[in-house]
Amino acid sequence: MFGKKIAKSLILFSLSAFIFAEVKIEIKNVTDTSLDIYMTNTSGCYYCTDSSFDNKNGCESYGSSDGVTLDGVWTFDTTIDAATCAGVCSDSTSPEETCTSNGTCSDGTYTLVGESSCEADGICSLSVHKTEAECTAGSGIWTAKAPGTWTANSWTHSSKNGAYFNGQVAGYQFELKGATTSVVSGGTASEYFDSNVAGGTINLGYSQSAAVIPESTTSQLLATFTYTDDVADTSKGICFGKDTGSAGNNTISDAYGVHISKNMSIVWGACSCDNGEVDACGVCEGNNPTNCYDDGSVCSTDSDCEADSCDCSGTCNGDAVVDQCNTCDDNPQNDCKQDCADVWGGTSTVDCTGSCVELASAAADEDNDGYCDNVDACPGSPPNTTVNSSGCTQVQLSISQLGNAIPGSFSIAQNFPNPFNPSTNIVFDVAYMDNISIVIYDLTGKEVVTLASGLYSPGSYNVKWNALDNNGEAIVSGMYIYRYISSQQTITRKMLYLK
Numbered sequence: 001m002f003g004k005k006i007a008k009s010l011i012l013f014s015l016s017a018f019i020f021a022e023v024k025i026e027i028k029n030v031t032d033t034s035l036d037i038y039m040t041n042t043s044g045c046y047y048c049t050d051s052s053f054d055n056k057n058g059c060e061s062y063g064s065s066d067g068v069t070l071d072g073v074w075t076f077d078t079t080i081d082a083a084t085c086a087g088v089c090s091d092s093t094s095p096e097e098t099c100t101s102n103g104t105c106s107d108g109t110y111t112l113v114g115e116s117s118c119e120a121d122g123i124c125s126l127s128v129h130k131t132e133a134e135c136t137a138g139s140g141i142w143t144a145k146a147p148g149t150w151t152a153n154s155w156t157h158s159s160k161n162g163a164y165f166n167g168q169v170a171g172y173q174f175e176l177k178g179a180t181t182s183v184v185s186g187g188t189a190s191e192y193f194d195s196n197v198a199g200g201t202i203n204l205g206y207s208q209s210a211a212v213i214p215e216s217t218t219s220q221l222l223a224t225f226t227y228t229d230d231v232a233d234t235s236k237g238i239c240f241g242k243d244t245g246s247a248g249n250n251t252i253s254d255a256y257g258v259h260i261s262k263n264m265s266i267v268w269g270a271c272s273c274d275n276g277e278v279d280a281c282g283v284c285e286g287n288n289p290t291n292c293y294d295d296g297s298v299c300s301t302d303s304d305c306e307a308d309s310c311d312c313s314g315t316c317n318g319d320a321v322v323d324q325c326n327t328c329d330d331n332p333q334n335d336c337k338q339d340c341a342d343v344w345g346g347t348s349t350v351d352c353t354g355s356c357v358e359l360a361s362a363a364a365d366e367d368n369d370g371y372c373d374n375v376d377a378c379p380g381s382p383p384n385t386t387v388n389s390s391g392c393t394q395v396q397l398s399i400s401q402l403g404n405a406i407p408g409s410f411s412i413a414q415n416f417p418n419p420f421n422p423s424t425n426i427v428f429d430v431a432y433m434d435n436i437s438i439v440i441y442d443l444t445g446k447e448v449v450t451l452a453s454g455l456y457s458p459g460s461y462n463v464k465w466n467a468l469d470n471n472g473e474a475i476v477s478g479m480y481i482y483r484y485i486s487s488q489q490t491i492t493r494k495m496l497y498l499k
Contacts, residue, residue: 022046022076022165023252023260025174026219026269027238035179035238035272039188039222041169043215044078045085047162052483052492054161058445067437067485068453076265078217082164087157096163097256099155107148118148167215168255171206172222174268175241175249179227187221188213198225201241202249212255239271399452402460407431412438412484412491419496423466428484430456438463440482440495448475451482467497 022042029036048059049072056074063072082095089099105111105118117123122144124135135142172189181198189196189205192213196205203225213222227238243250243266250268252260260266320330339346340356351362352372363372407429415424430436438452448469452461467475477499484491 022167022265023169024219024267024269025172025222025240025252027176027240027272030238030272033228034224034226036224037174037187037222038219039169039172039213040217040219041167041213041215042078042217043165043167044076045080045082045160045162045164046074046076047080047085047160049073049075051159051161052490053445054157054163055445062441062445062447067439067483067490068435076165080160080162080164082166084158085160085162085164087155090154090156094153095166096155097258099153101153103150103152105148105150107146110148115150115152118150121145121147165260166255168212169252169260170210170212170255170257171204171251171253173202173204173249173251175201176203176225176227176238177201177241178230178238179225180230181225181227183226184223185226187223188216189223196223198227201230206253237271237273240268243268399461399463402427402462405460406458407460410434410436410484410486410488410491412482412493414493415482415495419498421467421498423464424495424497425462425464426451426482427460427462428452429460430458430486431488432458434486434488436484436486438482438484440465440480443479443481448480 022044024040026038027035028038046056048054048056048063050059050063050065053059053063053072059072059074061072062070063074065071086096089096089102091099091102091104094102103111103115103118105113105115107118110118122132122135122142124132124138124140124142126135126138126140132142132144171193180200181203184190184196184198184203184205192211193205193207194211195208197203203223205223241249250266252266254260320328322328338344339348340350341348347359348356349359349362350356353363355363408431410429410431412426412428415426417424426438428436428438433455435455436452437450437454439450440448442448449465450470451463451465469475475497477497480495480497482493482495484493
């Protein structure tokens with residue numbers, strides 16, 4: 001049987017005691033001819049610790065607790081209700097997935113029928129026809145009515161800006177390596193789905209009438225499969241295949257047909273080993289140690305784990321090594337570096353005056369562009385970027401202070417002109433000495449450019465941007481979001497760039 005692989009698409013979080021996997025699939029009760037698949041599907045809220053982002057990719061790539069450190073965590077909490085998590089629809093009942101596609105008709109008879117029927121001046125007995133001429137030409141009966149007024153629903157996001165999973169499952173598909181299935185029966189799949197297929201190694205189930213398996217916070221039988229050994233597989237167990245996303249062999253869909261692990265997490269349980277023994281890395285009859293570290297942590301579960309040992313990070317067959325600063329990583333060039341005083345892991349640095357000094361004694365250069373603050377024309381340049389002889393980057397045409405007045409609060413104005421091409425100005429106020437940042441994002445949450453970052457004195461400033469990203473490349477036409485962060489507040493506005 002297929003026993004040297006275990007597919008676990010695990011996403012690990014550490015912020016809350018209430019964090020669980022939304023869906024867990026397990027192999028249980030294996031005999032020589034049959035096996036059971038169990039499922040736990042728990043409702044709850046998935047959200048980013050930085051509420052600016054409502055999706056996993058944007059959160060983990062650009063989420064920040066302070067506007068500087070990229071430390072956003074995408075997490076799941078079973079204690080948060082739908083309204084607190086995601087928000088409310090204007091009709092008070094529709095979930096976010098269907099809210100804006102629904103609405104209300106001034107003639108309540110047609111609210112559930114839809115916008116086109118609401119606003120029509122009649123209804124045809126043949127529903128495919130929308131006008132009287134089409135209806136009568138098709139031998140239908142046209143019933144005239146007064147056109148109604150359709151009011152589309154709107155969605156109001158909660159402050160958490162999360163997305164709620166109601167626990168319902170509308171379909172499954174998974175690969176069983178090491179087993180060739182022939183019959184599927186029983187469980188919640190047979191109770192709610194009218195299409196269940198045992199297809200050799202690929203198995204699937206769904207409802208043609210849109211029925212769903214309801215939430216279950218405990219592990220319940222999904223289905224029983226009759227199987228024979230996969231003679232082409234000489235491994236030592238039966239395992240789930242690898243979860244590679246909605247295009248792969250393994251997928252679980254929610255009530256709206258969305259692949260769950262796009263923003264949430266699915267845990268594919270351990271292999272069922274022939275001898276019942278699985279090692280620390282989930283390998284049937286493997287030799288991985290019980291504990292990879294003295295502190296008791298074990299190998300990470302990896303769907304391609306075929307190792308007999310763990311590296312220093314706990315990765316099966318990994319390449320990580322401990323460097324000269326006692327740091328475990330897989331960088332062959334060694335992350336640990338010598339400082340300018342030839343001390344491994346030392347803190348001495350060459351400052352903006354060209355001197356090798358301890359970091360605490362270095363001349364001030366907030367944006368780390370090599371120009372000391374007392375001569376830098378653009379002290380808010382993005383850190384570690386190429387600058388010109390004035391200390392400004394190619395994306396900052398200029399940052400200038402406007403007058404000597406001290407603003408009463410931190411604020412940022414709407415850019416002008418807007419829409420813009422080829423450049424635009426953004427005026428922002430700094431109420432007191434503070435570390436601030438101005439970052440522009442596209443609508444997917446991807447950072448486009450950092451216009452200002454660092455310690456600013458009180459005053460009003462204008463930054464002029466010429467529509468280039470952090471790499472000096474021209475941006476595409478479209479809507480962008482710019483975010484101003486100070487220690488006091490975060491302000492977000494939109495701008496439009498037209499070529």
